[in-house]
Amino acid sequence: MTKRETFTLLALIAVYYEQFDFDQKKVDSWHQVLKEHHIDQLKNNLIRHVSSSPYPPKISDLIRKPETGARVIPNVEETTYIITHSWMPASEEVVQAELVKIREILGIERGVAQ
Template sequence: MTKAETLELLKLIKTYYEHFEFDQTKLDGWARILKPENYERIEANLIVYVKYNQFPPKVADLIKAKEARTDRSAAIPNIEETQSYLSELDKAEPTQEELEQIEQHKAKIRKLLGIGEPS
């Protein structure tokens, strides 16, 4: 991101937050931190930030917004991953120990409910 793009970003923030002030020192500091970033992504993060926050962002808020979206989407499986996971569950056969535990739990539930053994 160039210093000119950083200046445009700070002007946008000033547009959205009337009490936001910046000077040459702030421009230089933000430009140094944002240099490796992509202007379009940071601007998009600002738009999202503005929708949900009443106070002006810190530079980290605009960088973290990108990372948070990435982390969240990576944590949610897509349809193929979900289908693959479910098919693996269907293939898995319970062990004898698991079957015994299931029967023990069923017996406890029947006792709690006051119903007899299955016929």
């Protein structure tokens, strides 16, 4: 990404968000971080941000990774599928073993009121 493209991106942000101001220092600073990224992807992320937020984006909002992988939060349908098809409750033996560990950590003797 060139510095001119960084300027263009910041100017586009200023069009969408009236409160967003920038100067040469901001162009230089943003370019330092964004120079390794492609302008088209940043513009797409900006459009996505504009449609969902009333606040100007931060750099991290524009360079976010695609929503794939382990950090994605499943939606309702995916959660229902996971719970009904792949989630197995712990066996009684495992539950009892974990309860023993918890009682040891807390210093509780079973059946003794304190």
